[in-house]
């Protein structure tokens with residue numbers, strides 16, 4: 001009797017049954033991932049509660065720190081990565097000169113890296129490639145937040161900013177939609193290994 005029970009338990013799973021369960025599992029995992037990403041879009045994020053013009057720091061010091069570290073200056077409470085841009089680059093000046101801070105020989109931009117334009121994941125900086133790289137589905141953006149690959153529909157969104165009395169100020173009431181996929185004022189290739197799988 002015990003042997004009969006054992007043999008019933010050990011019946012091999014049919015190929016169709018196996019495929020059916022595999023398909024169900026994959027679909028559930030996919031929907032689960034999508035649901036979490038959608039939920040992340042609705043959840044309040046850093047920066048959502050900030051409004052108006054917020055001084056961040058002395059502009060020239062921020063620019064030199066960004067240069068020295070070869071990394072953006074992070075403002076976590078605003079969901080920001082502050083990057084340096086070059087107003088002497090004609091294409092960059094045309095694309096970003098109107099809405100972003102310009103100082104003495106440098107520019108600063110406040111990228112909103114807390115929410116990837118694809119499905120809302122935070123997008124960290126990758127020191128080795130010198131790009132922003134999204135760990136969720138592999139979208140990548142150059143140092144100006146311009147799209148360089150992956151499923152995101154555009155570059156990173158960014159806040160308007162300016163320099164007043166030498167201080168870099170971010171205007172949290174003016175969130176600018178990221179540049180189109182075709183934007184490539186920086187023309188920056190990856191400078192080293194990627195931090196996420198493609």
Ligand code: FES
Nearest residue numbers: 116118119134137
């Ligand atoms: S959330 Fe999908 S690539 Fe960033």
